[in-house]
Amino acid sequence: MADCVFCGIAEGRIPATTVRQDRDTVAFRDLNPQAPTHILVIPRRHIASVADTDRSDTGVLGAVLAVAVEVAAAEGLDQSGYRLVINHGADGGQSVGHLHVHLLGGRPMTWPPG
């Protein structure tokens, strides 16, 4: 989508600090990090929200999760731990309408989240 910032990153039109990319996914550092490591993993295909997926999307959903796990290990977080987050809608705190998984690590996380 032309006006989607994450589509712009996936297509190379908008700069980002990309840490990994493949045919289906792109992982890049969050512009406003909430932890020492804060990386977003997105599908290249525009999907507005996790709520817009169903069982036919298990391939892409599995891919973004698997990439998040791989990136976490590459960032040295697999022993210390990390958090994966998907926000949906206003109450979920979603601010960008392109499905993304947050990978947060490098500090202890609290629960419940704010």
Ligand code: AMP
């Ligand atoms: P959410 O609130 O779950 O929709 O998360 C959106 C995230 O995207 C926020 O953590 C923002 O800091 C991040 N973000 C927004 N624009 C950019 C950008 N151009 N490059 C990297 N991260 C971004």
